[in-house]
Amino acid sequence: MFLICQPAHAEISEASFNETLTALQEIYRPKLLTDLGLNLHFESFWIRRSMIVSSQARKIGDEAVVFIDGELAQKSQINRAAFILTVCHEFGHIYNDKPGELRLKKEGLADYWAAGCAAEFFGQNPTDPVDSVPTFLIEKCQTDGNISMTACLQVASGIHSYAKFNGIDLSKGIDTRLNDRVSNSHLHPRPLCRVETFIAGLFGAEKPACIFKTGASKDPMPARSLVN
Numbered sequence: 001m002f003l004i005c006q007p008a009h010a011e012i013s014e015a016s017f018n019e020t021l022t023a024l025q026e027i028y029r030p031k032l033l034t035d036l037g038l039n040l041h042f043e044s045f046w047i048r049r050s051m052i053v054s055s056q057a058r059k060i061g062d063e064a065v066v067f068i069d070g071e072l073a074q075k076s077q078i079n080r081a082a083f084i085l086t087v088c089h090e091f092g093h094i095y096n097d098k099p100g101e102l103r104l105k106k107e108g109l110a111d112y113w114a115a116g117c118a119a120e121f122f123g124q125n126p127t128d129p130v131d132s133v134p135t136f137l138i139e140k141c142q143t144d145g146n147i148s149m150t151a152c153l154q155v156a157s158g159i160h161s162y163a164k165f166n167g168i169d170l171s172k173g174i175d176t177r178l179n180d181r182v183s184n185s186h187l188h189p190r191p192l193c194r195v196e197t198f199i200a201g202l203f204g205a206e207k208p209a210c211i212f213k214t215g216a217s218k219d220p221m222p223a224r225s226l227v228n
């Protein structure tokens, strides 16, 4: 709960927020049009407009509308790569959501897809990560990655940022055994499951079973979600 009370001092500036959305738009506007026949339209607000969600995707006619507000970008623990994962998660809904599917599965698939999307973004916009990346992820980028090292490390730094935001320590690796025991009772998979899913998506591994697990959660403190 401390995360909610945390003072918001911007790590991402308003200018960077807008520039990042423009850069994402340059890649994904033509892709969405070619792949799905949809026109991408961002509804972005630096100042939060909704008390319920901070990002959302909808298909309206031939438009893919992605709502993003600046609240998350203004959290000190959220770096630019994690913000890009957020927007990519919304693109993931546009690409993957099927009517009648469980919300939880939709969220898991959007996370998995988001990691590849973020890697594609950094492949086209190569910059060095500004944040530390856990050793096990650096090693995975060196041995398992089929993308450039710079792009892999950037996405890994975004996953690390998301993990820290949710109080998950990745310094000694990721222990996913909890994901095997605990089901999800919320609309989103639990944060540890989401971290496992982002990592699987980044390295093209199998989708983790935890994104399909529903039922009562034994987690005493459901962490807040980064993306919707």
Ligand SMILES: [Zn+2]
Binding pocket: 089, 093, 106, 107, 110, 227, 228
């Ligand atoms: Zn979502």
